[in-house]
Amino acid sequence: MSKIEINNVYKIFGNNPKSVLPLVKDGSSKEEILENTGHTVGLDNVSMKIEEGEIFVCMGLSGSGKSTLIRHLNRLIDPTEGEIIVEGTDVLTLSKDKLIDFRRHKMSMVFQRFGLFPHKTVIQNVGYGLEMQGITENERNKTAMEKIESVGLSGFENQYPNQLSGGMQQRVGLARALATDTDIMLMDEAFSALDPLIRSDMQKQLLDLQSQLKKTIVFITHDLDESLRLGDHIGILNAGKLVQVGRPVDIIMNPADDYVAAFVKDVNRAKVIKAKVIMTPKDKVNGMDKTNLVKVQEDQFIEEFLPQVVCTNANCEVVDKQGNVKGYITNKELKESLTKGK
Numbered sequence: 001m002s003k004i005e006i007n008n009v010y011k012i013f014g015n016n017p018k019s020v021l022p023l024v025k026d027g028s029s030k031e032e033i034l035e036n037t038g039h040t041v042g043l044d045n046v047s048m049k050i051e052e053g054e055i056f057v058c059m060g061l062s063g064s065g066k067s068t069l070i071r072h073l074n075r076l077i078d079p080t081e082g083e084i085i086v087e088g089t090d091v092l093t094l095s096k097d098k099l100i101d102f103r104r105h106k107m108s109m110v111f112q113r114f115g116l117f118p119h120k121t122v123i124q125n126v127g128y129g130l131e132m133q134g135i136t137e138n139e140r141n142k143t144a145m146e147k148i149e150s151v152g153l154s155g156f157e158n159q160y161p162n163q164l165s166g167g168m169q170q171r172v173g174l175a176r177a178l179a180t181d182t183d184i185m186l187m188d189e190a191f192s193a194l195d196p197l198i199r200s201d202m203q204k205q206l207l208d209l210q211s212q213l214k215k216t217i218v219f220i221t222h223d224l225d226e227s228l229r230l231g232d233h234i235g236i237l238n239a240g241k242l243v244q245v246g247r248p249v250d251i252i253m254n255p256a257d258d259y260v261a262a263f264v265k266d267v268n269r270a271k272v273i274k275a276k277v278i279m280t281p282k283d284k285v286n287g288m289d290k291t292n293l294v295k296v297q298e299d300q301f302i303e304e305f306l307p308q309v310v311c312t313n314a315n316c317e318v319v320d321k322q323g324n325v326k327g328y329i330t331n332k333e334l335k336e337s338l339t340k341g342k
């Protein structure tokens with residue numbers, strides 16, 4: 001069973017969404033629907049599965065439906081049609097009380113526009129989720145201070161949000177989501193307001209946290225590099241439709257359409273493709289010249305061994321951590337992997 005399952009979800013915004021649904025199902029485009037009915041298609045027949053312990057990144061242009069999608073998961077938005085299953089429970093069937101409980105204990109969210117309480121201080125904002133869980137003030141201040149420190153805001157705990165910069169407010173939102181320690185985290189453009197250095201640092205912190213805690217994280221971003229760095233899987237939305245889901249390398253090597261291709265065309269593949277992804281397994285290799293081999297680790301990125309292999313005109317022998325040979329990459333294959341499909 002997947003941690004989160006979204007089945008055939010449609011979301012149409014407007015006065016009478018149900019009446020417009022048949023047109024959407026018949027294949028009218030988002031522009032046609034808007035022009036002819038005044039309704040906006042938010043999501044158009046989206047289905048996806050998100051596995052426990054993974055970072056699932058959702059990417060797409062502005063207005064493609066990313067925030068709409070993530071807000072269905074904790075029912076800040078109800079679908080016009082379709083199913084949202086979290087840990088086997090159809091969230092649409094939850095009673096009001098159950099839903100409150102579910103939001104407090106199952107999921108935390110970092111909002112695109114921070115969503116901080118203006119009349120609460122930083123420490124009160126960060127501790128808010130814990131307060132809702134009924135945790136005592138002493139205890140929640142202790143946890144809140146830890147999280148405030150981890151996002152680099154020590155000293156600001158008694159300030160109000162309007163005394164902070166946008167990036168600092170975003171970090172307060174992040175600390176608040178981390179504080180409740182829920183096993184699902186929804187992060188809507190959680191790092192977008194941060195400067196490049198802090199952003200990169202936060203990405204690293206998230207990956208470190210993830211390697212210990214194995215949360216299920218749904219992460220929204222515009223930024224391809226961020227999605228490649230963080231995502232176990234990436235889903236790409238275009239005008240409310242999910243056009244591709246795959247591992248980063250699948251998206252880069254085999255973009256499903258021109259829209260996805262446009263996203264990935266400038267990516268530096270050497271930074272994101274690992275040796276094991278392009279090697280030919282040992283037992284499938286025959287007739288390759290093995291006189292001039294460079295040994296590479298299966299988890300090394302191409303950029304780490306590319307210069308040496310190209311300069312010495314060698315082929316690669318790919319080994320695992322114990323040194324066992326797993327496969328080979330010829331010099332030609334290595335060079336082709338950088339441009340194939342471009």
Ligand SMILES: Nc1ncnc2c1ncn2[C@@H]1O[C@H](COP(=O)(O)OP(=O)(O)OP(=O)(O)O)[C@@H](O)[C@H]1O
Pocket residue numbers: 013014040041042060061062063064065066067068069112
């Ligand atoms: N409350 C609403 N009422 C009407 N239309 C809405 C509403 N919320 C979203 N939409 C429409 O749904 C579509 C998807 O919006 P959404 O906010 O999900 O996009 P997004 O991918 O998150 O964009 P961005 O990257 O700019 O945050 C847009 O066309 C938007 O106009």
Ligand SMILES: [Mg+2]
Pocket residue numbers: 066067068112188
């Ligand atoms: Mg958004």
